[in-house]
Amino acid sequence: MELTLINAEGQPEATKLAASDALFARDYNEALIHQVVTAYQANGRQGTRAQKGRGQINKSHKKPWAQKGTGRARAGQANSPLWRGGGKIFPSSPDENFSQKVNRKMYRAGIAAILSQLVREDRLKVVDALALDTPKTKAFAQKIKGYKLEGTVLVVTDKLEENLLLASRNLPNVLVLETREVDPVSLVRFNHVLLTKAAVTQFEETLA
Secondary structure (H helix, E strand, O other), rough: OOEEEEEEOOEEEEEEEEOHHHHOOOOOHHHHHHHHHHHHHHHOOOOOOOOOHHHHOOOOOOOOOOOOOOOOOOOOOOOOOOOOOOOOOOOOOOOOOOOOOOOHHHHHHHHHHHHHHHHHHOOOEHHHHHHOOOOOHHHHHHHHOOOOOOEEEEEEEEEHHHHHHHHHHOOOOEEOOOOOHHHHHHHOOOOOOEHHHHHHHHHHHOOO
């Protein structure tokens, strides 16, 4: 598998980068990608919300009205789940666990399938290196604009330098991550993914 390198003007260079087929030429597996993305999002839930059952509602336990003779429907207590302000039938617990287990091999295969699909859709670009002399947001924004990447951009580098971190913090459509911080949701969410050559090498060492 050969990945196209782009220059500072966003034009493809003559030389190409040899990459692993297992990482950038894997078949698209929609079920696996869906499972990996769903599990990642579920594992990020805290589960701290809670609802009250009818026993926790602070209302009188007196029967609201007589059983017969009023013409109304029968009612026993005001904390009934059928009433407005009553308790829930199956209340959510504050210690509910939403985590889903995904094997390491499945997770790596899912990331590889996402990267391969990004290559097929021409949403993944590779640059030789990405560094800034000064921590200026304007300079970094002009550099990203020079790559001709429209929409949101995920920049993945092998090592996040301080100038690059400071310059990218105030750009709402750009996110800079190290290779070890990349997750399936970010890869799917952004319109374009920009990798450095060193990041590609790290991906091959950890995922291929």
